[in-house]
Amino acid sequence: MSQSQEERSIRCLVAKVGLDGHDRGAHVIARAFRDAGFEVIYSGLHKAPDEIVQAAVQEDVDVIGISILSGAHNTLVPKVIEGLKEYDAFEDTLILVGGVVPDEDKAHLKELGVAEVFGPGTSMEQTIEFVRENAPER
Amino acid sequence: MTLSTQELLDGILEGEHRALARAITKIENRQDGYRDIVSGLYEHTGDADVIGITGSPGAGKSTLVDKVAKAYRDRGLTVGIVAIDPSSPYTGGAVLGDRIRMASNVGDMDVFFRSMSARGSLGGLSTATADAVKALDAFGKDKVIIETVGAGQNEIDIVQAADTVVVLVPPGSGDNVQMLKAGILEIADVFAVNKADMDGADRTVQELEEMVHMDDGHVSVAAGHHGMGVDTEVDMPEKGNESEETIEPWETPVLETVATTGDGVDEFLDTLQAHADWLDDTGQIQAKRRQRTAEEIRTLLREDAGALVEGEIDEHGGVDALAERVLDGETDPYTIADEVLDPVAACLEREN
Secondary structure, eight states, X not given: OOOOOOOOOOEEEEXXXXXXXXXXXXXXXXXXXXXXXXXXXXXXXXXXXXXXXXHHHHHTOSEEEEEEOSSOXXXXXXXXXXXXXXXXXXXXXXXXXXXXXXXXXXXXXXHHTOXXXXXXXXXXXXXXXXXXXXXXXX | OOOOHHHHHHHHHTTOHHHHHHHHHHHHHTOTTHHHHHHHHXXXXXXXXXXXXXXXXXXXXXXXXXXXXXHHHHTTOOXXXXXXXXXXXTTOOEEEOGGGGOGGGTTOTTEEEEEEEOTTOSSSSOTTHHHHHHHHHHHTOSEEEEEOSOOOSSOOTHHHHOSEEEEEXXXXXXXXXXXXXXXXXXXXXXXXXOSTTSTTHHHHHHHHHHHHHHTTTOOOSTTSSOOOOOOOTTOOOOTTTTOTTOOOOOOOOEEEOBTTTTBTHHHHHHHHHHHHHHHHHHTHHHHHHHHHHHHHHHHHHHHHHHHHXXXXXXXXXXXXXXXXXXXXXXXXXXXXXXXXXXXXXXXHHHHO
């Protein structure tokens, strides 16, 4: 007999990569996700792409939100994506980027597999709604 | 990409991190097939030493776990960690922040660290913790560490889940009346006064030692848990010498650690090993595991029976309708419980 009482919760990794010490935004997002009922794992500051991959794989998150304000997104995001592919974790993980990303870089990031790039002025509701709608079915 | 139960099982036994991670998610979500996974893992479990670490918020649990994991890795052992943080009573959401402290094990996939939300559980663990520990054990981890929610006086579920329970006590945790209280201080196999470089640490150590030694001579074997200390510094008098029932009691040691620097971690590991050896030598490990398994069976049956009863409630028009009848003065909760359960009880009687 198998009485299934499924209780799924959306798991998110809020990640800070590289030499970027600005984490107010990441904290605000973490808090907003928590209040939206998500389970949020916060990476802490100055993480290498490898560490983000390790965390994403072990924690089996549905969503990775990478916060980058340093301008290094074109270097760091591809490394995270490569790492996820190595562990077969790319296909069913929703990858978001938040921070300061010029428009001309957005298309490139999306081509790599980033689902959405949220710039300054994005509302919390918008981000949360996007996660709810796009979190992968597993 | 959805992996089948069998693929997950095979993956775990072959050492695939992704499969292990996904299986734990299924266990946490009580997703279809999770019971088959845990059943399938069962025969591969029992080799890992399960260490529980508990203590108040900010006591240094995560930081100590990080250093302990590193020290185990230096000794060539693999480590699995389950760290639980509280969930919001309002939204069910959670911020799981224990991972941030794992700075010493970055990039080392042989330390498998998993954060878990308590998901409303009040005992310091989540419902899924014990099963997640099984998954890590079956995966082949030598040591599995459970880090509880920051605990108050009464979050003691860890005692059911771990072979060895460590209670972290920060300096200045209250006077000796606090030490008299029941609850978390009773469940320790090892005390660690963390932040031992802070003022007041000596006094805390002293008070804990006094508490431990107060219990001299009381050895509760039948309780299945450790017997609280007997003073071995005066070389324990071997009461009832050579009688086979005599089990040399475990004296709960009081250690000092400074997790941020790693001071005292080696001694801490040696003490954990000593306790593991004691469990083996005295056969207490069997008693412990029997008790744990019995509790697991009970919990499962309670969950399943509960689900069956939910079905019966629906048959009777749902719990809201039943409550309405009580509020209307038609009947009372006890009568309703009898109405719902009598047919179930009748079925069981027929079978006998």
